[in-house]
Amino acid sequence: MTAIRTSELTKRFGPDVVAVDGLDLRVESGEVFGFLGPNGAGKSTVINLLLDFVRPTAGSATVLGYDSTTEAQQIRQRTGVLPEGASLYERLTGREHLEWVARANDVTIDPIPALERVGLSPEAADRAVGGYSKGMTQRLALAMALVGDPDLLILDEPSSGLDPTGMREFREIVRAEARNGRTVFFSSHVLAEVEAVCDRIGILHEGTLVATGTPADLRAGLDLVGTLEVEVASVPQEVPLETIDGVQRATVQDGTITVSVVDPTAKIEVLTELHERTRVLDVISENASLERLFDTYTATGGDRRSSDDRIGDPSTEVDR
Ligand SMILES: Nc1ncnc2c1ncn2[C@@H]1O[C@H](COP(=O)(O)OP(=O)(O)OP(=O)(O)O)[C@@H](O)[C@H]1O
Numbered sequence: 299m300t301a302i303r304t305s306e307l308t309k310r311f312g313p314d315v316v317a318v319d320g321l322d323l324r325v326e327s328g329e330v331f332g333f334l335g336p337n338g339a340g341k342s343t344v345i346n347l348l349l350d351f352v353r354p355t356a357g358s359a360t361v362l363g364y365d366s367t368t369e370a371q372q373i374r375q376r377t378g379v380l381p382e383g384a385s386l387y388e389r390l391t392g393r394e395h396l397e398w399v400a401r402a403n404d405v406t407i408d409p410i411p412a413l414e415r416v417g418l419s420p421e422a423a424d425r426a427v428g429g430y431s432k433g434m435t436q437r438l439a440l441a442m443a444l445v446g447d448p449d450l451l452i453l454d455e456p457s458s459g460l461d462p463t464g465m466r467e468f469r470e471i472v473r474a475e476a477r478n479g480r481t482v483f484f485s486s487h488v489l490a491e492v493e494a495v496c497d498r499i500g501i502l503h504e505g506t507l508v509a510t511g512t513p514a515d516l517r518a519g520l521d522l523v524g525t526l527e528v529e530v531a532s533v534p535q536e537v538p539l540e541t542i543d544g545v546q547r548a549t550v551q552d553g554t555i556t557v558s559v560v561d562p563t564a565k566i567e568v569l570t571e572l573h574e575r576t577r578v579l580d581v582i583s584e585n586a587s588l589e590r591l592f593d594t595y596t597a598t599g600g601d602r603r604s605s606d607d608r609i610g611d612p613s614t615e616v617d618r
Contacts, residue, residue: 304322304359323344345452379443380453392418433464528578533550544560
């Protein structure tokens, strides 16, 4: 089943601002979908349209099979939302926040397991939220979004303000929720975070989706898929690395040979060639960063494709 589908979804604010521009988006049930875009790309506006907090200028959206404008009530009942910069009531405890959300949603809740599910201890349940760390506050906000076991979880910039450990733990919780069958729509402008947690990514730029696919699909849209750094005891005189299929370039510096590959299987051949000629001391293998794709698609002004990016037409999706 399709959890979210938008068709030509458009939102204008006044005569000059087109926040969402003919968006066609599809998110399948059970996937963690990363909605990635720079500030102002239109991510929050799309979320607001899905939940009927703003009305489209044109086009339509369905969420969990319900129309976003005529059946918003059903959508909200089945959707948990962690809004950007969620602010909580400093004087209320974690337990009171959850009880309040449960009452508002007309469901019953056992606060302790609900808090433990997001990594908050029973001891934290009865402390005022004003004394929570940023990480604890985000966890509580997530627990609030999960009240009523929603089918769809919408997280708008959920990791803002979290330190790297907090971000990692938060990602683990999100993945655990996805394993329980929940669809997660994860909006962020931080590529690494989306890449680490999402099954598929959609890149939004100026209200339009410019690429969608798995992180691997998006990488495959780049010519360069990875690099291999090989530290050797001595650099062999003649290494025909650039003649290996899939090798783009090989350079040597201070006993380290760096090889750019367009086909990951070429890495093994490179290592075999080197192993036959010298002693290999260390190997670092890295996938090409999606950062480059992101930068290319979201660069503002002028031709977004520089001649050496070679990733094809930005309007072409690399969805497979
Ligand atoms: N209520 C509004 N009135 C006028 N313009 C708006 C309104 N809401 C959003 N915009 C504009 O629409 C565009 C998209 O904004 P939006 O907040 O959806 O982007 P975003 O991708 O969520 O950005 P951020 O990551 O900064 O939250 C921006 O140009 C913004 O200024």
